[in-house]
Amino acid sequence: MAIKTRGLTKFYGSTLGVKDLNLEVSSGETFGFLGPNGSGKTTTVRLLNCIIKPTSGTAKVGGYDIVSEPEKVKRITGLLPETPGVYEKLSAREFLEFIGGLYGVPEDTLKRRIDELLEFFEIEDRGDELLEGFSKGMRQKVLLASALIHDPEIVFLDEPTSGLDPFSSKMVKDLIKTLSSETNKTFFICTHILPLAEEVCGRIGIIDRGELKEVGTPEGLMEKYGAGNLEEVFLQVTGRRVTRDMLEWV
Secondary structure: OOEEEEEEEEEEOOEEEEEEEEEEEOOOOEEEEEOOOOOOHHHHHHHHOOOOOOOEEEEEEOOEEOOOOHHHHHHHEEEEOOOOOOOOOOEHHHHHHHHHHHOOOOHHHHHHHHHHHHHHOOOHHHOOOEHHHOOHHHHHHHHHHHHHOOOOOEEEEEOOOOOOOHHHHHHHHHHHHHHHHHOOOEEEEEEOOHHHHHHHOOEEEEEEOOEEEEEEOHHHHHHHOOOOOHHHHHHHHHOOOOOHHHHOOO
């Protein structure tokens, strides 16, 4: 297992983040973690990347315990957070050099990887331009490259298309599909964009109000709930409905 949790729970004071999460993700899998805003997706990612500590329960990432072996976990994971920051006064190449240096990537290896990533993401001709001049889509390419610069086994992407226009969203989606098909890396993708999960993920989990409600393949869950698409499954699992009562004020 790339990821294995048992009873993983996080409270922020009296506020529930995640409760009794039992989840397994296989090595090489592209797994989608779906849920409404505030459902516990980002809390789960932060726990699994050792950014915050659990209130109770256990988890192993790449075989390492998130509490007792956080440095080992961080060595084998890459993270693209929902609201990432970049140093706008650095060029794309300089930013990747900085991130690679934080992970201790040897200088000769780092230079080669940066060249390869810039070429893969089709921005090699803009590698020496400052990030402040990049569009959101271009920045997202650089940030994806930074999550891969140390060649992690497991890559966490938290809302990778958040705030992007349709063209940039499709570009990022296509990049994820290419990466997952051409590498043996495990991808853990948090999103509330259901078409993204349906298209790129082999298996999904649905979390709501901090509790894992369902796990399965998109096709299997659609069959189970008699749904025509993943959106219908999501609405049934989470109980979300838009009713006329909600719009009475109009």
